[in-house]
Amino acid sequence: MSRTLRLLVLAVGTAGLAALLVAACFRLPAFGGDSHPYGDRAVRAALARHTANVVSSVNFDQRAFDTLGEESILFAAVLGTVVLLRQTRDERQVEPAPARVAPHIRRYALLTLPVTLLVGLYVVAHGQLSPGGGFQGGVVAATALHLLYIAVDYRALERIRPVGLYQFGDAAGEAAYLVIGVAGLLGGSAFLANTLLPYGTFNTLASGGTVPLLNAAIGMEVACAVVVLLSRFLDQAVEIEKEDHT
Numbered sequence: 001m002s003r004t005l006r007l008l009v010l011a012v013g014t015a016g017l018a019a020l021l022v023a024a025c026f027r028l029p030a031f032g033g034d035s036h037p038y039g040d041r042a043v044r045a046a047l048a049r050h051t052a053n054v055v056s057s058v059n060f061d062q063r064a065f066d067t068l069g070e071e072s073i074l075f076a077a078v079l080g081t082v083v084l085l086r087q088t089r090d091e092r093q094v095e096p097a098p099a100r101v102a103p104h105i106r107r108y109a110l111l112t113l114p115v116t117l118l119v120g121l122y123v124v125a126h127g128q129l130s131p132g133g134g135f136q137g138g139v140v141a142a143t144a145l146h147l148l149y150i151a152v153d154y155r156a157l158e159r160i161r162p163v164g165l166y167q168f169g170d171a172a173g174e175a176a177y178l179v180i181g182v183a184g185l186l187g188g189s190a191f192l193a194n195t196l197l198p199y200g201t202f203n204t205l206a207s208g209g210t211v212p213l214l215n216a217a218i219g220m221e222v223a224c225a226v227v228v229l230l231s232r233f234l235d236q237a238v239e240i241e242k243e244d245h246t
Contacts, residue, residue, distance in 0.1 A: 050199040051208040052129045059133065060214040064192040067214070068177055071221055075174045078225045082167075085232040101151060109151030116144035124219035128208040134215045138222025145227060154234065163231045166224040173221025180213055 001009075029035050046057035059067045120141030127133030149157040181192040189195040192214075200207035 047202075049194055049209055049211070050202040051211050052203045053127065053131065053133075055131065056128045056133050056211055056215060057208070060128075060211045060218075061194045061209070064181070064194075064214060067218070068181070068192070071174060071177060071218055074222065074225050075170065078170060078229050081229055081232050085236055101153070106151045109147045113144055113147040113151065116147060117141055120144055120223070124216060125205065125212075127215040127219075128211045129203060129205070134218025134220075135222055138219045138224075139226055141219070141223040142226035142230070146230060149234070157234075161227060161231065163228060166227045166231075169224035170221055170228055173217050173219075173224060176217040176220070177214060180210055180217065184210075 029037065042058055042062060043054055045062055046052075046054040049057060049061060051057035051061065120137045120139075120143070123132035123137030123140060124134055125137075127137065145161060146157065148160060180196070184193045184196050185191050187196055192210075194209040194211065197209045197213075199209045205212070
């Protein structure tokens with residue numbers, strides 16, 4: 001395909017998208033009015049499925065298929081990073097030098113590590129009840145592990161971070177989301193439809209049907225993905241050096 005043809009295809013696609021966006025803007029409710037049809041429908045759907053957090057209901061129920069796409073983007077990004085930053089022939093693995101950490105930083109990081117990890121897991125577990133969820137809680141949980149890198153050194157982080165296990169967890173979280181969606185099809189409903197489990201009692205951990213399960217799958221995938229992603233960059237920064245051929 002020539003450059004002129006590529007530019008023509010881009011121009012046609014951009015013009016079509018612009019026309020759709022402009023047409024959609026004319027159908028939006030008036031600014032500052034008291035009519036909010038989309039918000040009202042989202043709230044009604046969340047209450048009907050006993051999901052106290054409307055945002056989680058939107059993410060993992062009403063538009064769960066879109067969330068699968070967002071999760072897959074992160075999964076693909078981590079996979080690409082692992083491939084691009086793999087050790088090459090002109091690089092060698094070296095033992096990182098032990099770090100010297102100030103005592104007050106060490107105490108603070110070691111004290112906040114279990115608290116941060118607990119907060120991350122809490123945010124994931126209560127995603128269907130309160131603000132937060134798998135994406136946010138997964139990042140918090142992954143960050144908690146790396147406080148050990150700040151408090152001690154890289155070798156201490158390596159002992160609690162077997163990268164292969166987290167790579168498996170990343171893939172398992174992605175697969176679990178897909179399996180829950182396929183289970184809906186096997187149950188005679190639509191892909192990722194929230195009809196697989198009973199909705200439970202409103203405002204309890206067991207409420208929301210499949211929302212808590214999808215939320216947990218996202219939390220697992222995001223936490224493991226962030227750990228694997230940071231491990232590749234940290235390996236390049238502190239462990240891998242180019243061979244000296246002089």
